[in-house]
Amino acid sequence: MKNIRFIAIAGVIIVMVILSALFQVDQTQQALVLQLGKPIRVITEPGLNYKLPLLQQVMFFDRRLLVYDAAPAEIVTSDKKNLVVDNYAKWRIVDPLKFYQTVKNITGAQSRLADIIYSEFRVELGKETLNDIVSKVRTRIMETVTVNSNKAAADYGIEVMDVRVKRADLPVENERHVFSRMQAERQRQAKKYRSEGEEEAIKIRSQAEKERTILLAEAYRKSQEVRGEGEQKAIAVYAQAFQQDENFYNFYRSLQAYEKALVDKSTLVLGSGNEFFRFMNKAD
């Protein structure tokens, strides 16, 4: 009975010792084994590991890609404009020993990264104009800052994998200027459209009126020409007929004229000596 109890207690103790010697490193982790505070082993592969119980401790570090999200900061560009840059960095712990010795933990690392990245950005953005930063050289700047930050961060066992500008916007007070400029630009455009409309309308109207006038004038000319031709021909016809006996024509045409001209409303005052009344005075 005593033996069994002893064996049981011994068994429990052995199990506890074994358990405290084993530790598990997760897929997301890497570990540093310290022996009485002195780093002796770095474990970068996940899985089951062992250490000396009591004498050795384990510190775990993240193996994943971590994010450092900087607070938005104002930076002056080469054309003396202010730009609010909000960037983030993707980094990971590549050397847990160095990392532990220099910055201890993630909070420490982030404050170092803040210093490094901000100063790199200030240098790079200070070389460029605002417009270039926004549209042209953004990618190149991000790459340069990444490379330089990575070099600087290597001392801390950190790899800076990517620094990226999340936002590069104007400060609020400059934004207002941009708005008023945008407004002026649009007003200019609106005015342009309005007066262009009027211009086009006047052009079209006057063109139409011009065409109308020309059309009518041409028609008038043509109609007069036609009439003239008609008159010419009529005159020729008349002349040819009438010149055959001019005397008879005078008589004939006069009689026609009397008939036409002297209508109902006319009043004739005639002398009795008129040819027509020849026989009124005397019979023969």
Added chain:
Amino acid sequence: MPWEYNGKDKSGGGTGLQPPDLEAVIKKIKQRFGGKFPTKFPGGIGVVLLFLFIGWFATGFYIVGPDEQGVVQRFGKVVYTTNPGPHWHMPTPVETVLKPRVTQVKRLEIGFRSTSQATPSRYQAVPHESLMLTGDENIVDAQFIVQYLIKDPVNYLFNVADQEKTVRDAAEASMREVIGKSVIDEVLTVGKFKIQQEMKTLLQIILDRYQVGAAVVAVQLQDVHPPKAVIEAFKDVASAKENKIKLINESQGYQNDILPKAKGKATQMINQAMASKSEMINIAQGDAARFLSNLRGYKQAPSVTRKRMYLETMEKVLAKVDKIIIDQKVQQNLLPLLPIDPFRFKEQSAK
């Protein structure tokens, strides 16, 4: 007290938790230890341990849902992945399983947040995310959503900390990069589709570089408009454009109104002239023919015909008109007394 119950009634069989042969095993164990163990537990400590072991073993069973994939870790290290269906892994703490939903499309709202899922959905604008500079130093307000899913569960789960924030940050960065290369008019009008495509490509490149294990399904620009402060000016441009078109249309209407009328008028004038030409010629020819006929007749007896024609004409003429005939002898004296005004004369005669 199911233990005691089963112990008493062995023939109960199938209804109990233990199959009959297990009972026999327990008996054997009991016999081997010679009844030294306390009899509080029927079957003794061995049975308890066995059941604990079976229970522990059973915790290794898991089902991967149709929208999931199983990722098995042995002592924290990823060893293999499993597809939908029932599976077994070595029980904790040796192996554990994670079951991310790989077919579920995740949705990120950038520049706005839905505040209620009900229809009509309500939105809350997030200006510091949506206002961005364009390449021509204007500002646009662009709201968009990003849809992505897990394409590599191992990478997604273990490569990157805070996956959603990673995608969100990369999305914001790439949107600004793309918009920064465009000009405002393009962004607001025709360039939407192009921007979506470019941004999707860029975002995927960034995510692949981070090895997030996420695939971008779609980038959709929800609402792109000028900032509130200048929206009126933009609307005014649109209405000015409309106004221009209106003015042009009106003047074209005017043109369409007067030109056909003028053409008609012109044709009318020419037709009238042609008609009058033809009329004049025909009248002349007719008159001439009549004259010549008269002349031919006249020439046969000029003197008589002349008299006849004169008298016939005068007869007709004088029959129609009012006439005053004054004797030759009084003519000289009377003439000054006559009322010359024909109108007054007519009035008097009418009375």
